[in-house]
Amino acid sequence: GENVEQHPSTLSVQEGDSAVIKCTYSDSASNYFPWYKQELGKGPQLIIDIRSNVGEKKDQRIAVTLNKTAKHFSLHITETQPEDSAVYFCAAGGSGTYKYIFGTGTRLKVLA
């Protein structure tokens, strides 16, 4: 069945360093790849997304890259700050469907 693998499960970085989270998807029909941030006690919130006709997208300190051939996509956070500490989820979905398949999450800790 459809599957999204996410690595690493936990990541600790020093404040100001970069963080990278990687996901691999199995369904070649997937063409929409959102990333969600979940703060403690809250629901996940969309931070950035990318569609299959684009290889990279940036929004200030956050960027996402997509390699459709390898079925990989990654989240890059530069100049990390303590408020970036949270759980991050990747997801994949296909146009014409209603289902989003989520990765297992990455707990990011930014050490001051």
Next chain:
Amino acid sequence: NAGVTQTPKFQVLKTGQSMTLQCAQDMNHNSMYWYRQDPGMGLRLIYYSASEGTTDKGEVPNGYNVSRLNKREFSLRLESAAPSQTSVYFCATTSGMVNTGELFFGEGSRLTVL
């Protein structure tokens, strides 16, 4: 404008008891979802409703039933709760199909089954 509202926020049940988790959205969205979140397993889809009047199974539907009461409300029922259903449950909504808009989540309902 509350967005997505889930009730209750916390609930403790005994094995075999039943309960219903309620979700209401004021975003005029067509599609609604129920996910469960367990440590190390991410968010797994239980059921979804593409539009009012329709419901479909997700990855882990066993032990659950849903009702799309109207466009605003989507409830999740546990008929006979089991310890394996201890989890945090999230309701989410979006305007339509994947790729047509952002998926908005409620704040979650933490359920413990003893």
